[in-house]
Amino acid sequence: MAVFSVISLVPNPELDKRIVAAYTNAYLALSQTAWLVADKQATTKDVCDKINVKVGGISGVVVIKIESYFGIAPPNIWEWLKLRIAEV
Numbered sequence: 001m002a003v004f005s006v007i008s009l010v011p012n013p014e015l016d017k018r019i020v021a022a023y024t025n026a027y028l029a030l031s032q033t034a035w036l037v038a039d040k041q042a043t044t045k046d047v048c049d050k051i052n053v054k055v056g057g058i059s060g061v062v063v064i065k066i067e068s069y070f071g072i073a074p075p076n077i078w079e080w081l082k083l084r085i086a087e088v
Contacts, residue, residue, distance in 0.1 A: 001087040009060040018051040038084035
């Protein structure tokens with residue numbers, strides 16, 4: 001499964017609502033400005049379309065497909081990533 005990082009330049013409650021609605025069982029909020037989302041066959045553009053990131057919609061957002069990862073963070077983040085990336 002593809003995993004994406006959604007990063008907002010500022011806290012955006014409308015973006016949060018869109019992510020929750022579009023990825024109800026496939027998102028993890030990391031902070032008020034960053035989320036992880038999992039989608040079986042999506043591109044970064046597809047993710048943007050699903051959460052209304054576009055001119056005239058939600059702006060100030062970057063979506064990045066995660067190819068690999070590393071860092072120091074709470075275990076739940078690594079568990080979430082491992083499970084989603086392993087899903088086919």
